[in-house]
Amino acid sequence: MNYELICGLETHVELSTKTKIFCSCSTEFGGEPNTHCCPICIGLPGTLPKLNKAVVEYAVMAGLATNCEISPVSKMDRKNYVYPDLPKAYQISQYDMPLCKSGWVGLSNGRRIRLNRIHIEEDAGKLVHDRGNTFVDYNRGGVPLIEIVTEPDLRSIEEVQEYVEKLQMILRYIGVSDCKMQEGSLRCDVNVSVRPVGQEEFGTRAEIKNMNSLAYMAKAIAYEFDRQVDLIQSGEEVVQETRRFDEGSGCTEGMRGKEDADDYRYFREPDLVAILVSDEMRKSIQKQMPEDPQKRLTRFVSDFDLPEADARLLIEHRRIADYFETAAKGAKNPRAVANCILGQMFARLGTEAEKEQFEVAVTPEQLHELILLLDSGKIRMNLVKSTLEKMLDTGKPAKEFLSEQDLAGMSADDLKAVCEKAVAENEAAAADYLAGKEKALKAILGSVMKATRGRANPQEAEKLLADIIRR
Amino acid sequence: MEPYGIIPKIGKLLRSKEISCTELTKQYLHSAETENKRLNAYVKLTPEAALKTAAEVDRKLAAGEELSPLAGIPMTLKDNISTNGIETTCCSKILRGYTPIYDATVWDILKRQDAVLIGKANMDEFAMGSSCETSCFGGARNPHNTERVAGGSSGGVASAVAGNLAAFGLGSDTGGSIRQPASFCGIVGLKPTYGAVSRYGLIAYASSFDQIGPITRSVEDAALVYDAIAKYDPMDSTSSEKAQPAFSSLGKDIKGMKIGVPKEYFDGVREDVKAALQNALKVYESLGAEIVDFSMPSIQYSLPVYYILACAEASSNLGRYDGIRYGARTEHYADRDEMICKTRSEGFGAEVKRRILLGTYVLSAGYYDAFYKKAQNLRGTLIRAFEDAFAHCDVIAVPTVPMTAFPLNFTAQDAVETYLTDICTVPVNIAGLPGISVPCGFGGDSMPVGLQLIGARFSEPALLNAAFQYEQAARRDVFRAVETGVVL
Amino acid sequence: MVTHEEILKIARLAKLSVAPEELDSLTKDMNSIIEFADAVNSVAAEDSDFDNSNSLSNVFREDKVVPSYDREEILKNAPNQEDGYFLVRRRM
């Protein structure tokens, strides 16, 4: 029998607000232990939380960007459990009235992954275990999170990966999170179940906690799929439980001793008041948001005449998309702008993180000026390339590297003279060309380009050279 | 207008330089130290801080600087109000040795006014109790009769103020913990409207009920202290900007004021207490107020509603005492989980554990709807019942407690029996209303009886004036000063 | 009626230990308290969506950093600390 994978994701994303969700301590990553702390975020008796406005705004943005309904009325709840990383012994979260509901994220295969909800909550501190000793650091305690919960709509590992990547792109795009899995600012709990193909109802699910790498997630899901299919085929039952993924063995294993821990005794957080998102508030948040990446992609293709693949690469990081848009605006040749970014600039940016930062020496305005020279026919693409290279090295504007001669362009007579001279100097190559060796012409063209310092139009020059030789 | 306020009286003595603040503070410290052996009102004296503030007040006086209304006034704080650098224990073993690193907003306000902190006052452990006897330091005694309890949970403050070991104190009231001990000790206790006074720094028992308020010798004093502390606080999201100053309203005519008397409040009230209440109502009639008898049947569910919701919140609020960040940690344990469990089991007293367990139970899977949710709905019913009542009366007059101060060790027997004594005080907390207890005579045991006046939300100016009018008319017959402490 | 097992389960959730000799009296205590609390179920009440009795809403703080406390202060009350961490040492 064939089995189908059913996955649902709960994704925790740290928001990139300046301060924590309930106190004014910095959210900066790292730092000496317990140095981003105050009486509130270490839960001293008598302290009270005060909700950070930006957290609500960022969460609403995330909701709007994922097609959610924004709840006009929501509230905060306490999720109670005693654990040393939770200084109040409860996490302030949202239970039955989340800020955002019923959204979706579209995949490239056309499927929509439905979102059940997005709610806001606080992160826990960090425990360091060392030979049975527990060291506790509350720097991360109280950092704002959104939890994005899908319906069990994902049907393959590829879909899971694309969904997470898509989510990362959207959230980075609207600027609410850097979504760095390796730093833990995006973590997933994966619900996995299997069912025979064609069966309507879902199987019993297992939840794999706290995945912070796409590669491990793929391994964990694959392992879990096999494990559950094996169990069913051997007549055993899948137990609903929480499992953890062991990176060493590549296996998932049940987490024991948690039988009571699921009774979180949620109730309304009495120290906080209702959150009301009016139409005006929602609209004003919407106005602050950048364009939806999907819409922007369509617009890049139509307005700038870009191949979709190129547009997609530009869109992936908002800084790059913004950069492109500034540099390409009003240019006759926006494709050249895209090529400069995707070619020469990307060549200098190794990692995804570097692309996300997009720190290049050339401003988009400088690139725009360079492209205008191309548009006006003053310089050719090859000169654009070599000049851009120098600009990227130095951060200086194009004018610094282009002589008046470069900018003067070339008359037809000048070009003809140069070409005749080149043919005369390369008699052997000319003879080869006449004898049928097409490639020989390239060598002569090379010397034309060298002599004109790239100002010659290579196609024109090639045609001219062929004429001269045949004549 | 008879001057019954001790705060204005001390203010006058200081400003006319009849006594220096340092001298006055020393007298209070001295009597607190000696009388505390009998009363056990204080769990910690703070002479250093007190004398430092007193010296500052004397300096200001000498320099002719303007003094704040509460400058130089000797006072006390219930030991669940956080004081930076001064041990704050909630009278629980689990918080022994804990020294806050920040000030509660109310203490910050009083500090800026140069109020003189004599010491931290005794209380029921985590404010859970009606006799002060669940304190890990033993209970405070009633200055009227030291074989009787001072009441609870703010028993230490009531005992200190009634015995004049402090001119006023701040207590907290979750289900009657200001009004009940004030009633037992024959003084005034005001539980302000929920949100009128900041809770920031008040160690939580039940967050949606807790409210800090003054315990004083007179209504005038209560109004002065209320005006000082009823301030909007950005640190407390439930703090309101609606509170109005009350002192300036004292003395207004109450002719034609309608006083509602709901009959259900008098079920099971001891006859001598009832009689004292009847006399008080007669005084009001003589002042031109109109008594309106009515019925509030929903009151009868207020006790279970209160215990379910307050204990639910408490079970969550008290989860943090795990021996990791502050407070006591058990001596012997094998691993971390055992450390947490043993620290909590050894650190909390029996009553606190009972309430944590009840609260955990009513919130746990399978019981939430039957208990927590149901109680929450009934809370709404009760709030509406009070709203209806205030549509046809200005204040409500009821007993504060159905009896007078218990003998020592009386409440230890049966938890439920003890809970029943809170019947008259908890509705006010459920509905977030202001309530004040003023002395209204004595029972057959010659212990003080309290009259409780309840107002609509943020009606403190009118409520305190109603209490003030009664005090003006009846003080001689209903108030008895105790011959301990400082004689001014 | 609350059983011994339920009491033990609640105690586990609340991180309290119940000694075997305490169990009987505690169960009895809890039963009488729960019976008392159960009075709420003898009366009908309208369903309220959620309690917003103080009718306040949207009380927010601006996203502005205030310097954190000195670590020394943060750790001041800790029963045990090391290298800037709160510490729970395993015992033998």
Ligand SMILES: [Mg+2]
């Ligand atoms: Mg969560």
Ligand SMILES: [Zn+2]
């Ligand atoms: Zn903080």
